[in-house]
Amino acid sequence: MNVYLLGLGAIGFVTAQDLAASPDFQRVTLADASTRAIERVRARVGDPGKVTYQQIDARDIAALTRAFADADLVINALEPSFNIGVMQACLYSRTNYMDLAQGGPRYLTGTPDSFEFLGWSRQFEDLGLLGILGMGMDPGVTNVLARYGADRMDEVTYIGVRDGDSGVVEGMEDAFYTLWSPSIAIEECLLPAMIWEDGEYKRIGLFQDAEVFPFPEPLGPQTCYVVDHEEAKTIPSWLPGILDKGLRRCDFKYALDDDFVNVLRVLGKLGLNSPFPIEVKGQQVAPRDVVVALMPNPAEIDGRATGWGLIGALVEGRQDGREKSLFYYVKNSYEACRAELGASAVAYQTGRPPAAVAELFARGALTIGGSVPVGVYPCESFDPEPILENLAAHNIVMEQADLTAVLRDRTASL
Numbered sequence: 001m002n003v004y005l006l007g008l009g010a011i012g013f014v015t016a017q018d019l020a021a022s023p024d025f026q027r028v029t030l031a032d033a034s035t036r037a038i039e040r041v042r043a044r045v046g047d048p049g050k051v052t053y054q055q056i057d058a059r060d061i062a063a064l065t066r067a068f069a070d071a072d073l074v075i076n077a078l079e080p081s082f083n084i085g086v087m088q089a090c091l092y093s094r095t096n097y098m099d100l101a102q103g104g105p106r107y108l109t110g111t112p113d114s115f116e117f118l119g120w121s122r123q124f125e126d127l128g129l130l131g132i133l134g135m136g137m138d139p140g141v142t143n144v145l146a147r148y149g150a151d152r153m154d155e156v157t158y159i160g161v162r163d164g165d166s167g168v169v170e171g172m173e174d175a176f177y178t179l180w181s182p183s184i185a186i187e188e189c190l191l192p193a194m195i196w197e198d199g200e201y202k203r204i205g206l207f208q209d210a211e212v213f214p215f216p217e218p219l220g221p222q223t224c225y226v227v228d229h230e231e232a233k234t235i236p237s238w239l240p241g242i243l244d245k246g247l248r249r250c251d252f253k254y255a256l257d258d259d260f261v262n263v264l265r266v267l268g269k270l271g272l273n274s275p276f277p278i279e280v281k282g283q284q285v286a287p288r289d290v291v292v293a294l295m296p297n298p299a300e301i302d303g304r305a306t307g308w309g310l311i312g313a314l315v316e317g318r319q320d321g322r323e324k325s326l327f328y329y330v331k332n333s334y335e336a337c338r339a340e341l342g343a344s345a346v347a348y349q350t351g352r353p354p355a356a357v358a359e360l361f362a363r364g365a366l367t368i369g370g371s372v373p374v375g376v377y378p379c380e381s382f383d384p385e386p387i388l389e390n391l392a393a394h395n396i397v398m399e400q401a402d403l404t405a406v407l408r409d410r411t412a413s414l
Contacts, residue, residue: 001024001025001026001072001073001361001362002025002026002027002028002029002070002071002072002073003019003025003027003028003029003071003072003073003074003075003358003362004029004031004067004068004071004073004074004075004095005019005028005029005030005031005075005077006031006032006056006058006064006074006075006076006077006078006086007031007032007058007076007077007078007082008030008031008032008034008037008038008040008041008077009032009037009077009078009181009299010180010181010298010299010302010343010344010346010347010351011077011100011136011347011350011351012030012032012037012041012077012351013037013040013041013044013299013341013342013343013347013351014341014343014347014348014350014351014352014355015075015077015351015352015354015355016028016030016041016044016045017041017044017045017341018351018352018355018356018394019075019355019358020045020048020050020051022355022358022359024358024359024362024363025050025358025362026050027050027051027052027070028050028051028052029051029052029053029054029067029071030045030051030052030053030054031053031054031055031056031067032055032056033055033056033057033058034055035055038053038055041053044342054067058078058082058085058086059082059085061085061088061089061092064085064086064089064093065089065092065093066093067089068089068090068093068095069093069095071093071095072095072096072362073095073096073097073098073358073361073362074086074089074090074095074096074097074098075098075099075354075355075358076097076098076099076100077099077100077351077354079103079181079183079184080099080101080102080103080104080111080184081103081110081111083099083102083103083111083112083117084111084112086099087099087117087120087131090129090131091123091124091127091129094127094129095129096129096130096131096132096361097124097129097130097131097132098131098132098135098354098357098358098361099132099133099134099135100134100135100136100139100140100350100354101134101136101139101184101230102114102117102133102134102139102230103184103187104116108191108192109187109191109275110275110276113230113233114133114134114230114233114234114378115233117131117133117376118133118234118238118376118377118378120376121375121376121377122375124374124375124376125374125375125376128374129374130361130366130372130373130374130375130376130377131375131376131377132357132361132366132376132377132379133230133234133376133377133378133379134230134234134378134379135353135354135357135379136350136351136353136354137311137330137346137349137350137353137396138161138163138229138231138252138311139229139230139231139234139378139379140350140353140354140379141311141330141349141353141379141391141396142161142163142231142311142312142313143231143234143235143239143313143378143379143380144379144380144382144384144387144388144391145312145313145328145329145330145384145398146159146161146231146235146239146313146315146328146380147239147240147379147380147382147384148328148384148385148388148398149313149315149326149328150239150241150242150245150315151384152319153245153315153317153318153319153324153326154245154317154318154319154320154321155245155246155317155318156242156245156246156247156315156316156317157246157247157248157249157316157317158247158248158249158250158314158315158316158317159231159235159239159242159247159249159250159313159314159315159316160249160250160251160252160253160313160314160316161229161231161232161251161252161253161311161312161313161314162213162215162224162253162255162311162312162313162314162327162329163224163252163253163254163255163311164213164215164219164222164224164255164309164310164311165179165219165255165307165308165309165310165345165346166218166219166222166307166308167179167305167306167307167308167309167334167344167345167346168305168306168307169301169302169304169305170304170306171304172296172301175296176259176260176263176295177295177296177298177301178295178298179298179301179302179305179344179345179346180298180346180347180350181298182291182292182295182298183275183288183289183292186264186267186273186288186291186292187273187275187288188227188228188229188254189206189207189225189227189254189256189264190206190264190267190268190273191206191227191228192204192205192206192228193205193206193208193226193227193228193229193232193251193252194228194232194233195226195232195249195250195251196232196233196235196236196247196249196250196251197248197249197250198248198249201233201236204226206265206268207225207226207256207261207265208225208226209225209226209251209253210223210224210225211223211224211253212224213253213255214403214406214407215255215310215329216310216327216329216331216399216401218308218310218331218333219308219310219331222255223255223256223257223258224253224254224255224256225253225254225256225261226251226252226253227252227253227254228252229252230378231250231252231313232250232251232252234378234380235250235378235380236250238377238378238380238381239380239381240381245317246317267291270287271287272287272288272290272291273287273288273291274286274287274288275288275289298344298346298347302334302338302343302344302346302347303338303342303344305334305338305344305345306334306335307333307334307345308331308332308333308334308345309331309332309334309345309346309348309349310329310330310331311329311330311331311349312327312328312329312330313327313328313329314326314327314403314407315327315328316407323404323408324402324404325402325403325404325406325407325408326400326401326402326403326404327400327401327402327403328398328399328400329398329399329400329401330349330391330396330397330398330399331399332345332348332349332395332396333345337349340395349396352391352394352395352396353391353394353396355394356387356390356391356393356394356396357379357387357390359390360386360387360390365386365390366382366386366387367382367383367386368381368382368383369383370383
């Protein structure tokens, strides 16, 4: 099978290493618009016979269509603003598709959200193609963890994704920075968050429903806020049988420290989070682009980061007649990720899952109800056990914590 990876930033840098090392692919094409990104990956991967490098402009749909012609699967590791063009090129070239995230909604961000991309399912189905939406860490692994946990509960009243991180960069204590895409971080955190509650989708305000979540060690408790994210949009509608089990609420929460939240609030009040260009001294400039240009590049600072990334799905309900709050999660340290693949924990945790799932696709083992599907699906649609097994082979290992006693008071209030 031939696989084409588009996007060699911090995430693609990790995915590229796994694809190049995998025996499941006969040819691996690693592509980006930036020669700097390509050479960074080449320095790590080298030039094994099955790997080729390509410089390409992802805005050129005709060029993408030609480039994808010999690929069986395209992995889109670009920011979500490129998704439509890449998906169109996959349809034109009749190539299967995978991305790591969506954006949206259009009226707030200018980019489509999960609901719009799921509407492409008939086009993919008619061509006998598969589209896999959001196969990074979150979304992606979190959806699979939620599915795994929900399948083992008799009743499910609540599913909440929790993203915790203790990553810090020495010497940057007073800087405003992120260890993942600054543009996406600003956009997600300053959108009115969407949750699913009592049978309907709702948008709520910024930084709502703060809670101190008891992450397992080595993280420990961190303050989390509801943030707009793909899982709350897809899990209630696409996790099989979840409404029949009594789901009452689904949301996503980031762990955010006070300084980070305060800066984001200021950016929001000044309109500096907007992706839409304004005129400044005769030039068209998007305010958020200015902010991002002034922030450190994650790829250039993550080599100094220490700490842990710990992300999972909390599934609450009844199991074997008892109330349960079970947290299914994965954890990786920045130091270990850097030693193994030269990447931060964020890039490591997000970049390895698409390669692991691409291997399953190559083997015909990425299934829904035991059968290989066509159409467009979020990750909770797929049978979770093969995915979790292959993720573990890539050091993305599921663990489980019983938080029933710790969260009993909160559970009772839902």
